[in-house]
Amino acid sequence: MILKAPTIARVSRPGQFAMLKAPGVFLRRPLSIAGVNKDGIEFIYRVVGAGTRELSLLPRESALDIIAPLGNGYEYDLKNRVPLLVAGGTGIASLRFLALSMPVAGVLFYGGKTKNDILPLKEIAARGWKILIATEDGSRGHKGFVTDLLKRHIGAGRPGNMVLYTCGPHGMEKCVSQIAADNNIPGYVSLEEMMACGTGNCQGCAVKTGDSYKMVCSDGPVFNINDICF
Amino acid sequence: MKKIKASPDTSINFAGIKCKNPVFVASGTFGYGYEAADLTDINSIGAIITKTITLSPKAGNPPPRLAEVTSGILNSIGLQNVGVAAFCRDKLPLLQKLKTPVIVSIAGETAADYAAVARALNGKNGIAAIELNLSCPNLKKQIICQNAQLVNQIISRVKKACYYPVIAKLSPQVADIGALGILAESSGADALSVANTFPGMAINVNTFRPKISTVTGGMSGPAIKPLALRCVWETARRVRIPVLGGGGIATGSDAIEFILAGARAVSAGTANFIDPQAPATIAAEIAEYMKKKNISSLSDITGKVMV
Ligand SMILES: Cc1cc2nc3c(=O)[nH]c(=O)nc-3n(C[C@H](O)[C@H](O)[C@H](O)COP(=O)(O)OP(=O)(O)OC[C@H]3O[C@@H](n4cnc5c(N)ncnc54)[C@H](O)[C@@H]3O)c2cc1C
Ligand SMILES: Cc1cc2nc3c(=O)[nH]c(=O)nc-3n(C[C@H](O)[C@H](O)[C@H](O)COP(=O)(O)O)c2cc1C
Numbered sequence: 157m158i159l160k161a162p163t164i165a166r167v168s169r170p171g172q173f174a175m176l177k178a179p180g181v182f183l184r185r186p187l188s189i190a191g192v193n194k195d196g197i198e199f200i201y202r203v204v205g206a207g208t209r210e211l212s213l214l215p216r217e218s219a220l221d222i223i224a225p226l227g228n229g230y231e232y233d234l235k236n237r238v239p240l241l242v243a244g245g246t247g248i249a250s251l252r253f254l255a256l257s258m259p260v261a262g263v264l265f266y267g268g269k270t271k272n273d274i275l276p277l278k279e280i281a282a283r284g285w286k287i288l289i290a291t292e293d294g295s296r297g298h299k300g301f302v303t304d305l306l307k308r309h310i311g312a313g314r315p316g317n318m319v320l321y322t323c324g325p326h327g328m329e330k331c332v333s334q335i336a337a338d339n340n341i342p343g344y345v346s347l348e349e350m351m352a353c354g355t356g357n358c359q360g361c362a363v364k365t366g367d368s369y370k371m372v373c374s375d376g377p378v379f380n381i382n383d384i385c386f
Numbered sequence: 387m388k389k390i391k392a393s394p395d396t397s398i399n400f401a402g403i404k405c406k407n408p409v410f411v412a413s414g415t416f417g418y419g420y421e422a423a424d425l426t427d428i429n430s431i432g433a434i435i436t437k438t439i440t441l442s443p444k445a446g447n448p449p450p451r452l453a454e455v456t457s458g459i460l461n462s463i464g465l466q467n468v469g470v471a472a473f474c475r476d477k478l479p480l481l482q483k484l485k486t487p488v489i490v491s492i493a494g495e496t497a498a499d500y501a502a503v504a505r506a507l508n509g510k511n512g513i514a515a516i517e518l519n520l521s522c523p524n525l526k527k528q529i530i531c532q533n534a535q536l537v538n539q540i541i542s543r544v545k546k547a548c549y550y551p552v553i554a555k556l557s558p559q560v561a562d563i564g565a566l567g568i569l570a571e572s573s574g575a576d577a578l579s580v581a582n583t584f585p586g587m588a589i590n591v592n593t594f595r596p597k598i599s600t601v602t603g604g605m606s607g608p609a610i611k612p613l614a615l616r617c618v619w620e621t622a623r624r625v626r627i628p629v630l631g632g633g634g635i636a637t638g639s640d641a642i643e644f645i646l647a648g649a650r651a652v653s654a655g656t657a658n659f660i661d662p663q664a665p666a667t668i669a670a671e672i673a674e675y676m677k678k679k680n681i682s683s684l685s686d687i688t689g690k691v692m693v
Contacts, residue, residue: 177660182607183454184660223425223662350452352459353659355425357417359437359463360452369446369466374421 157211162195164224170232170254171346171378174199174224175354178207183352185211186373188250188323189225197224200249200275226354227377230254230321230344237319237342238262242306242332244324245273250346250377251323252280261285263309267302267328271295303331315339320381322346330386343381347372394676396669398432398684400628400651401551401577403487403514405432407669408684409641412632412655413438413491413517413555414463418477420484425662429485432651432669436473436481438491438519441502443469453588453597458607458634459656460586462600465493465519470506482512489553493519497539501547508548516550518575521557521582531557534569541573553630555579558617567621567629579630579653581617584610607656608634615647622648622689636664638671648689 164174168189174197175184185207191198203209214220232239232254239262243251248266255264255277261284268274269292281287288305289297298305302324310318320343322332329345336343349361349372356374363370364385370376396407410433416422419434428434446466453460468476470492481488490513492503500518507513520530520537530536537554544552554570556563558581567578583604588597596602614633622629631649635641636657644652657664672684681687 181454182457182660183459350450350454352452352454352461352656353662355662356421357415358452358461358659359414359446359466360461362446362449362451362466364448367445369449 165192168225169229171229172225177221181207190249242322244328247324408651412653415655430666458609460603462603487514501543504547545574551576564620619647
């Protein structure tokens with residue numbers, strides 16, 4: 157989905173999100189900004205319930221009430237490290253924007269349940285990124301988890317030169333955080349939690365970090381991967 | 387017929403607090419009060435009620451803390467806050483810059499806790515009143531409002547501990563909310579806030595697990611509006627002190643219903659999550675209604691439901 161919103165497009169950074177007012181549901185729905193173009197912002201989402209279904213049924217050229225950009229976004233001062241991006245399912249949304257914004261190309265690990273979960277990413281490949289795909293049923297790429305590919309890649313390379321960025325299902329993020337810890341690789345994780353406002357006011361989207369709760373919407377959604385208690 | 391100014395006067399005096407309009411933001415739905423400055427003109431709000439502050443910092447409840455239900459939400463935040471010392475040091479200076487009156491919501495477990503927080507706030511610039519959260523449904527202990535003696539002790543001790551007007555926020559989860567209002571009034575409360583969230587529950591049918599970590603939580607939003615409206619009507623007609631009415635208010639017409647039921651001011655809570663400009667819009671709709679109905683002051687219609 158692409159929305160025309162030139163001002164938001166100009167100020168949005170990878171990792172930030174929007175709160176969209178979908179017709180027919182009570183709360184706004186959060187979606188990551190998956191990319192920007194000259195006068196629009198792009199979203200990639202999966203229909204999982206009433207809100208996303210209503211969004212998917214909107215006719216072309218509908219007007220939509222959104223609040224954006226929200227959240228902190230990815231930090232990507234790479235300090236000469238090679239970026240490894242690990243996306244699961246719709247986690248590709250924010251990492252796509254990141255890959256398209258980074259000054260250098262790295263490796264994108266992209267996993268899904270089946271080949272139907274894997275979107276074409278020609279623009280990213282065209283920027284020199286190596287894209288490694290895994291599906292749980294083996295219908296495309298490696299059969300198994302995307303984190304298998306990540307472990308193999310790290311084992312064959314120089315972890316001291318790497319930095320990790322990950323967004324996807326909780327289990328995958330947890331595994332990536334373990335890999336980061338085991339190999340002493342710095343990393344960032346983008347989290348999803350149920351949220352009502354998206355702006356820090358309701359304190360609903362808490363995540364445990366160290367000995368306190370932080371808010372995914374206003375402290376995140378991107379966190380240092382070592383700070384999260386998975 | 388008397389002539390009405392182009393824009394009717396929506397200003398009110400609520401327990402001594404001068405407000406440019408009767409629409410307040412409810413505690414816990416607007417952060418400490420200044421965070422939404424990018425999203426709305428905070429000075430267009432009648433008064434701001436901060437999230438509830440306690441004596442020591444509170445970490446809050448584990449996630450998940452929120453679930454969406456039909457026309458509302460269920461929450462169990464658990465009063466996460468920085469504690470009164472950090473509030474005075476870090477948050478209050480930012481609130482002091484606002485023109486809108488700021489009401490600080492406070493809570494504790496004992497009357498001594500409440501009094502200690504009130505004492506710590508006493509004498510500070512930029513605080514118009516204190517709201518006593520006597521009604522949080524998300525703590526392990528009982529809801530304070532269900533213990534009349536404790537309600538009495540808390541209000542009278544807080545009144546002695548500070549010189550601010552004290553607003554007692556009642557829980558709807560009591561046998562007779564009118565009687566509770568009378569008790570709060572006779573204990574020294576300067577105003578009532580009616581009502582807090584209603585205890586509720588939601589279950590994920592795929593996992594068999596409750597949708598929030600504490601199993602039950604507080605219901606808010608349009609789903610509770612008729613329930614809250616009844617609470618306001620039951621209390622407002624039995625006390626002389628002003629009542630701040632709230633629960634599910636999202637439009638000017640919702641607010642007018644509460645005013646007709648006896649509320650001197652109204653609060654918007656959950657509505658802020660969907661539209662940060664809701665309070666300003668509600669206030670504008672009230673003004674429009676007054677103009678259309680030729681009403682020069684809100685006091686002309688307060689409590690005027692015809693029964
Ligand atoms: C910061 C952030 C960014 C996100 N970015 C994207 C994105 O780019 N693309 C995308 O497809 N999805 C994204 N999500 C998830 C998306 O918000 C939910 O899928 C959506 O809100 C579901 O709404 P619904 O009404 O369709 O489903 P509902 O009927 O509300 O829920 C259906 C199911 O979806 C799951 N769900 C609901 N809300 C969330 C949530 N907030 N997070 C995770 N799962 C949820 C629940 O398990 C529920 O059972 C993001 C979430 C957050 C918090
Ligand atoms: C996420 C959330 C947090 C809340 N936190 C507090 C709080 O800290 N103190 C309090 O007195 N009420 C709290 N409330 C209750 C609201 O102030 C209000 O009384 C209630 O939500 C009903 O109004 P509404 O339907 O307009 O939201 C909270 C409500 C919500 C939804």
